[in-house]
Amino acid sequence: MCVRRCLVGLTFCTCYLASYLTNKYVLxxxxxxxxxxxQGWQTLIGGLLLHVSWKLGWAEINSTSRSDVSTWLPASVLFVGIIYAGSRALSKLAIPVFLTLHNVAEVIICGHQKCFRKEKTSPEKICSTLFLLAAAGCLPFNDPQQVRATPYAGCPVPVTPTASFSGAYKIVQKSRKPNALSDIEQQYLNYMFSVVLLAVASHPTGDLFSVLDFPFLYFYRFHGSCCASGLLGFFLMLSTVKLKNLVAPGQYAAWIFFAKVITAGLSVLLFDMILTNAMVGCLLLGGLGEALLVFSEQKSS
Known part of the structure; x- marks a missing residue:
């Protein structure tokens, strides 16, 4: 059983690393x-592969009631916001910076649990959220070239759209009734809704016709990278669901932290990134905050 968990965890880390690096290369x-x-392409590939897996009996998607589907639609809207805003941010930010800013989602979740659900919060988790918030808040002042060029510049504390959508999505997901929809069923609905909404939005945003001017539109490396991004996104989703259902919440958080550290470290070697002492300090502070978050999750599980 332990070997199986390790294999699933390593598969997840591999998919996480490859997916981020491929997306960063394309963007x-x-x-x-x-x-x-x-993102419409990625969700289309994910939805098609998940549908085929369902028909072949490799994935279990039960018939769900209309009420379950309709109540999940707000979460699907947030999912579209996550992937759309994430794509825009990742095209401008280095991966370590993107991951540090994205961790603000954990601050939002902790704040919701503390203020609205009146849940007891451990000192470790409070320290973790403070470190994560401080790291994200200091980055715009120590990496102005990359952070202040983004659409969410100007905020004293850069609560990025991606982090906001992600935090809200996890809050909605945790508030769902047990056994209403499985993780696979939730993702299937997310894929279907995303394909439709992004296809409709491609014309008003100008992407539909602007893409004709893309210089690598007919190059094989672009086609290969896009195909790889769609496949890797699907396998990342499957490995995430498998890992989440196989290990305790504390171990799941540890695997995510491990995958982020590897991805951030390797991305510095593969992509251009200007590192200053102050910026490294912000990134390390964010890493310390997430390590404390993992510790608090393991302590409570």
Missing amino acids: SVLKFTYPTLF
Whole structure:
């Protein structure tokens, strides 16, 4: 059983690393900055593969009631916000910076649990959220070239759209009735809704016709990277669901932290990134905050 958990965890880390690096390559190196089309493609591939897996009996998707589907739609809207805003942010930010800013989602979740649900919060978790918030808040002042060039610049504390959507999504997900929808069923609905909404939005945003001017539109490396991004996104989703259902919450958080550290470290070697002492300090502070979060999750589980 322990070997199986390790294999699933390593598979998850591999998919996480490969997915982020591939997406970063398409968005930043090839500069394919058309988020409705790029994320629409990824969700289309994910939805098709998940549908085929369901029909072949490899994934279990039960018939759900209309009430379950309709009540999940707000979460699907938030999911579209996550992937759309995430695509825009990742095209401008280095991966370590993106991950540090994205951790503000944990601050939002902790604040909701403390203020609205009146849940008891451990000192470790409070310290963790403070470190995460401080790291994200200091980054715009120590990495102005990359952070202040983004659409969410100007906020004293950069609660990025991606983090806001992600935090709200997890809050909605945790508030769902037990056994209403499985993780696979939730993702299936997310895929279906995203494909439709992003396809409709591609014309008003201008992506549908602007993409015709993309210089690498007919290059094989662009086609190969896009295919890889769709497949890797699907396998990342499957490995995430498998890992989440196989290990305790504390272990799940530890695997995510491990995957982020590897991805952030390797991305510095593969992509251009200007590192200053102050910026490294912000990134390390964010890492310390997430390590404390993992510790608090393991302590409470």
